Amino acid sequence: MKSELHTVCRCHFPRIYWLPEEEYFWGCRVLASLSNMGELFRSEEMTLAQLFLQSEAAYCCVSELGEIGMVQFRDLNPDVNVFQRKFVNEVRRCEEMDRKLRFVEKEIKKANIQIVDTGENPEVPSPRDMIDMEATFEKLENELKEINTNQEALKKNFLELTELKHILRRTQQFFDEMEDPSLLEESSILLDPNEPHRVAPLRLGFVAGVIGRERIPTFERMLWRVCRGNVFLRQAEIEDPLEDPTLGSQVHKSVFIIFFQGDQLKNRVKKICEGFRATLYPCPETPQERKEMLAGVNARIDDLQMVLNQTEDHRQRVLQAAAKTVRVWFIKVRKMKAIYHTLNLCNIDVTQKCLIAEVWCPVSDMDSIQFALRRGTEKSGSTVPSILNRMQTNQTPPTYNKTSKFTSGFQSIVDAYGIGSYREMNPAPYTIITFPFLFAVMFGDLGHGVLMTSAALYLVLRETRLIAQKSDNEMFNMVFAGRYIILLMGIFSMYTGLIYNDCFSKSLNIFGSGWSVRPMFDSKRGGNWTFDTLKGSAALQLDPAVDGVFSGPYPIGIDPIWNIAINKLSFLNSFKMKMSVILGVSHMLFGVTLSLFNHLYFQKPLNIYLGFIPEILFMACLFGYLVILVFYKWVSYNVHISKDAPSLLIAFINMFLFNYSDTTNKPLYRGQMAIQIILIVIALACVPCMLIVKTLVLRRQHMWKKHLGTQNFGGIRVGNGPTEDEAGIIQHDQLAQQCDEEPEFNFGDVAVHQAIHTIEYCLGCISNTASYLRLWALSLAHAQLSEVLWKMVMHIGLSSKSIGGFVLLAIVFYFFAVLTVAILLIMEGLSAFLHALRLHWVEFQNKFYCGQGFKFLPFTFESILEGRSED
Known part of the structure; x- marks a missing residue:
């Protein structure tokens, strides 16, 4: 393996062949890792390749490809019925073994x-x-x-013997309870009280059996109605449940005995017993016979129990x-089935000695695929090597983004919106940071962030053991799959909670407040407060303009004194609303900027000049300018002149209305009118560029291609079209050729499409900016819910100062912890998660992400090992 890698590296990096072997391999790994850095931000480069496999080596080669999981096979027999393919018998045999x-x-x-x-x-x-x-x-x-x-037959025999045993015991009890059992056992003589002489003796018959306990009431009513009260029923419950040999469940039954007179009633009774699924057993009439039969049944039951054991x-x-x-058997059989199913996708040449397959595979993994084919050929004992031939095609390749256990969760968030188009910018690397951060802006609380981080850290540290357990709980598996997302969301929530200075609705006074009340009641410094003023006033307002009251900003986050201020909500409203607008505009501008890299990669200069530039100018001139005004106002106005600061909202509205005569709202800076007019004009000029100019340029390009394309006259190339080498793309099947034809240019359709895109973008800039205000709304909602929960629950336990208050505090803390986890962590966390998901899908990704591709689905055995069902 090492020598093979050495050979491949020498082929790819011939300039470093003189290095020592160890340094050489180190250099190869470094260069390979550097070349793969760019693949993180867009999908892998894919290629279509042809495989030529010898018939005797095809099975082993496909097996090796399934182990590495780097190729996606194409079906080369789409018109062939499944039952008419070459390896259908092997697939059936595998299915039978699987059954x-x-x-x-x-x-x-x-x-x-x-x-x-x-x-x-x-x-x-x-x-x-x-x-x-x-x-x-x-x-x-x-x-x-x-x-x-055999076991079912033995259990059925055992059940019958057990039921017969209970019948013999219970019927003996029934006869013993009668005053004169001999009358019922041998004969019954009915005497008429009006006649002193004896009539002919009549014999009463009886049947005995067992029936389900739940059928007894209905069974008794049916006997009474059908036989018109001419039968006598006695029943008793069998205390121990009996096992049904067919279903294997426990059933409760009762023993019954029915006395009747005549064959007609006997037939009716048997029909009713048959209808109610009652089992009848022969029961001797004399006590001695019943006793002997019971002894024989008990002996047979003992023997049968031993055989059953x-x-x-x-x-x-x-x-x-x-x-x-x-x-292990399951894995082997399903691997074999997957291999034969894949072989059915291949073509067989006329000599029946070679199988031809077409696969999609990453370009960076071509060497690994070659090694796998070589291993498969060696394992099969074939002397003819398998051939991997890279092909050129106009077909759109599948999208493949390599992921790890850390990035797979974030990639799943992106793929849930839509599989990315081939080689376009992948939002997942940026989502790793922006998604948990925007979640934390809405969920900012240091205490809740610690709890969330602890739970996620437990899942991360014990992931190996939890994976081995293979839980069937769908909810747990979903949370476990997103353990790294939850971990980052918890860490970022701790950071934003520190910025908000919010921990379970309380502030942390770590560095001491930057506000002081001492100068306010120091008469020598002009103050007019006294200690009586402090005691007699319910609320007082600190004036930062007084010297010494405000010593400076808090080192990090919000000053803890705001937690006890009555105007806390007004201050946080203004701060978080402006922060939401700043984050939203920055996020959207970043998304528009990423579209530039797509245009550069796909070499579409028209989309840059008439797409990206107007879009970025439109948003920057309007909402980027608003963000600059926010920072300018924060920097330019101090505590002494803040009362005269103009309203940004009114200034922004007046900017669109060209209203500069409003005396109630002074300008922020000199030359504001001229700059704002220029910005409005630039923004308005961007709209026709996107709406009209781009459409006309597209029409002109189409006409140029139509009339000034490449023409060959006597082998001489005329025009600016592609060369013959560039145009010589292999069309390997008729279907691909039909799919790759460019659609006919329709000026009306292009104009309507461009109009929709322009209107959607321009109106979306406004609605999307407003949509980011959910960061402000949910952040305030989470803080208020946390504060209400503290005051209504925890405050009760802390209010008592007696000894019994400790017990009360323990009880109250239990409810506080349960409500915190249930409401603030789970419900509020899920709400913030969904809103962060929406901000990424709608407000961020639609600026540069098409998501119209199809996923790369390699042939791999990994799904079999994980227990997932195969396609």
């Missing part, structure tokens, strides 16, 4: 036996091993079926042995 293994797995789970999962990744068995595997699975299935059949022990041994290897 047998599912039967074995079902029996193992029914017996409550744990399936051993060592995490082993077995190699793919060779095709000739399929016969041995089929024989093993067939033997195991037949043995289990035979054991189940031995059968169950044997079944447990078979299932325990199968449980140790059933997972």
Whole structure:
């Protein structure tokens, strides 16, 4: 492997061939890593390649490709029926083996036996091993079926004997309860009280059986109605539940005995018993016969119980042995099935000796694919090497973004919006920072951030053990998959909570407040407050213009004195609203800037001059200017002149109305009118550039291509079209040629599309900026909910100063903790998560991200190991 890598590196980096071997490999790795740095920000470069596989080596080569998971096979037989493909019989055999293994797995789970999962990744068995595997699975299935059949028959016999035992016991009790049992056992003589002489003796018959306990009331009413009250029913419950041999569940039954007279009633009684699924058993008439029969039944039950125990022990041994290897068998069979299914996608040449496949694969992984093919050829024993031929095509390749366990969650957020178009800018690297940060702006609380970070850190540190457990809880699996997202959201929430100086609705006084009340009641310095003023006033306002009252800003975040100020909400409203606008405009400008890199990469200068530049100017002249005004006002106005500061909102509205005669709102700086008029004119001029000019230029380019294209006269090239070499792209099938034809230019459609895009962008700049105000709204909502929860719950426990207050505090703290986790962490966290998701999908990604591609789905065995079902 090392020599192969050395050879490949020499081919790719011939200028460093003179280095020592160790330094040489180090240099290769560095250069390879540097070349892959650019792939982080856009999808991998893909290529279409042809595989020529020898028939005897195709199985092993596809197996090696499945292990590395770097190629996506194309179906070269789209018109061929699934049942008419070459390896359909092998696929069916694999499906039959998979069915047998599912039967074995079902029996193992029914017996409550744990399936051993060592995490082993077995190699793919060779095709000739399929016969041995089929024989093993067939033997195991037949043995289990035979054991189940015998066991079911034995359990059914055991159930019948058990029911007969209860019948013999209960019927004897019924007869013993009668005053004269001999009258019922031998004959019954009915005497007429009006006649002194004896009439002919009449014999009463009876039947005995068992019936489900829940059917007894209905059974009794049916007997009474059908037989018109001419039968006598006695029943008693069987105390111990009986096992149903067919369903394996526990059932509760009752013993009954019915006395009747005549064959007609006997037939009716038997029909009713049959309809209610009651089981009738023969019951002797004399006590001696019943006693002898009961002794024989008990002896048979004992013998049968011993046989049942031995059968169950044997079944447990078979299932325990199968449980140790059933997972490995599943992996082997499903790998074989996947290989044959993939081979069915290939073409077979006329000589039947070579299979031809077409695959999409990353260009950076071509060497690994070559090595895999070489390993597969060597493993099969073939002497003819497999060939990987890179092809040129006009087809759009699939989009493939390499991810790690850290970046996969953020990439999933982007892919949920839409799979990126091939080679366009990937928002995932930027989402890693901006998504948790915007979440934290809405969720900013140091205490809640610590709790969220702790929970995510637990999932991260124990991820290996949690992955091995393979939980079936869908909610837990979803949270576990996003553990790194939650970790970053918690860390950023701790940072924003520190900036807001908010920890469970309380402020942290770490550096001491920058405000002081001492100068306010110092008469020598002009103050007019006294200690009586402080005691007698419910609310007082500090004046920062008085010397010594405000010593300077807090080192980091909000001054803790604002937590006790009655105008705290007004101050935070203004601060967080301006902060939301600044973050929103910066985020959108960054998104528009990223579109420039797409235009540069795809070499579309028209989109730069008539797309990107007007878009960035339109947004910067309007909303970028607003952000500059916010910073300018913060810097230019101090505490002494802040009362005369003009309103930014009114100034911004007047800018659009060209209203500069408003005496109530003074200008912020000299020359404001001229600058704002210029900005408005530039912004308005950008609209026709995007709306009209770009459409006309597109029409002109189309006409130029139509009339001044490449023409060949006697082998001489005329015009500015592509050369023959550039135009010689391989069209390897007719379908691809039809798909790659450029759509006909329609001026009306292009004009409508450009008008929609322009209107959407211009109006979107306004609506999207307003949409970022959700950062302000949710941040205030979270802070207020936290404060209300503290005052309504925790404040109760802290108000008591007695000894019993400790118990009350413990109870109150429990409810406070539960409500904090349930409402502020889960519900508020989910709300902030969804709003941050919306800001990225709608406000950020639509500035540069098309998301109209299709995902790269490589042929890999990883899904089999993870237990996911195959396509």
